[in-house]
Amino acid sequence: MEPTNNQRTVESYEVIAEEYARDTQSDNPVLASGLTQLAKTVPGAHVLEIGSGPGWDADFLDKSGLTVRRTDITQGFIDFQRNRGKEVDRLDAINDELGGPYDAVVCLHVLQHVEADDLTVVLLKVAASLRPGGRFLVSIPLGEEAGWQEGESGKQYYRALRTEDDFTATLARAGLSTEWSERSNQEDETGWLCLLAELGR
Template identity: 25%
Template sequence: MTDQQTIDAYTAHVADYLKVPLPPEQIESRVAFADAVGSGLVLDLGSGPGSDSAFFLRQGLRVRALDATPAFVEHARENGVDAHLGTFDDVTEVAEYDGVYASFSLLHAPRDAFPRHLAAIHRALKPEGVFFLGLKLGTGEHRDHLDRYYTYFTRPEIEAALTTAGFTIDRITTGMGTGLAGSYEGFILVLAHA
């Protein structure tokens, strides 16, 4: 994610972001991801302030966090997370990770970049590596009132994109929730493997 307006919006709302409660479906999916990985190295892609990374560390996983917002990276580092400043295009590893966790981060990438990012994630995973993808459901692209850029996908589009990238989908959960902007929207949580 390289959209400066989105990065600026997150920079201005770090404290508010930390107060946004996770919906129960996301909490359960995060646990399911950690259980599926078991042990090893996880990439928290678009890690935000590192809350999920900290959870994975407590579960005994090794974690590398990557985010494009310097304020998020700084907050994560202050809390013991191995956080790095970077974008989705910085995922260049091959068969490096036992799991990749992309929780509501890839929705900030342009639609035409989505297949390329999924392919890079697939390459970065070890064989049978676990992938978690959280996205908002919908169509089109727009900015919210905080000026964050969003790309929305339908469930069939997400399933097709994952299959094309070489993933096998293990589980899909959908729900409704309220994010940082306060809007109540549908979401999809996908657990898959390479």
């Protein structure tokens, strides 16, 4: 059986996990405003992070007083975090159960690698894993095209861009409503969208 687009993307990350970790290390994560907003909204929360990568965002949340279950599908990232002394679980958000209930779920810089049919599956799982009134912090790149892109590493990654309206409508069908959002580029329909959604009570 041919690997899926998501599986092929994971294979690319396996090769560059340590390089990616070095390139993204910072005391102030790219989406620090969203992480700070989450910590203010659900102080002391028990959080599931889907796609923890090197673990920098989870470190930020730990320092903010939240308890984070770190997960990733890429073994290279799992090994990297375990070598840092962190506890991290292998989790495939498309095919595995997410557990819970959690006070919040975090999924940053991940869903662009998920195809449309699988996106609906993942969001329904997120909603099912949350307590009533739980929060979902998520980021997506904005746009309309989908396909393969080559990163600076020379590896290829499947990337599906979505409009804000389409994505928030998909969230709503899963029972999640936006309560806070921020764009990295306010002038047009490109850039990144970070949003915090609430599960209906």
